[in-house]
Amino acid sequence: MNPRLKSALLWGAVGFMAFLVLVQGYALIVEPLVTIVHGTILAVAVAIATTASAYALEHRIAAWSARRAVDETETHGDDGKSKS
Template identity: 60%
Template sequence: MRPRVKSALLWGAVGFMSFLVLVQGYALYDGPLVSIGQGALIAFFVGLGAAASAYVLEHRVAAWSAQRALEADDGE
């Protein structure tokens, strides 16, 4: 598996689990906001969006960061 795909899938998993944690935290605080099935479905789409965003943007952000680091080194 290519590193870019693996990274995107891992970011998708982070988005999926983070949403579920937030929904559970809200349910503990104030009662259920959505049912378990609805929460899982929404979490799936959040994970899918996170994975797609990471796949599309990660290499651009890395290139931008590397360029900034080079420019900062040249300025010193």
């Protein structure tokens, strides 16, 4: 399996479970917002959206982060000590 796809699917699973945890927590504290069936359907929609956005954006965010790290290393690489 493609590592990018595997990562996106794992993020989708995290989104699915996180949404269900939030719905359950709200139901325990206040009152149920939705039924179990509706909550599961919404969690699947969240998982699909999370998977799609992770697949589309993860490589761009990683490239941006790598460029930023290189730029910070170049600008902060000198510790202020001169060798003269």
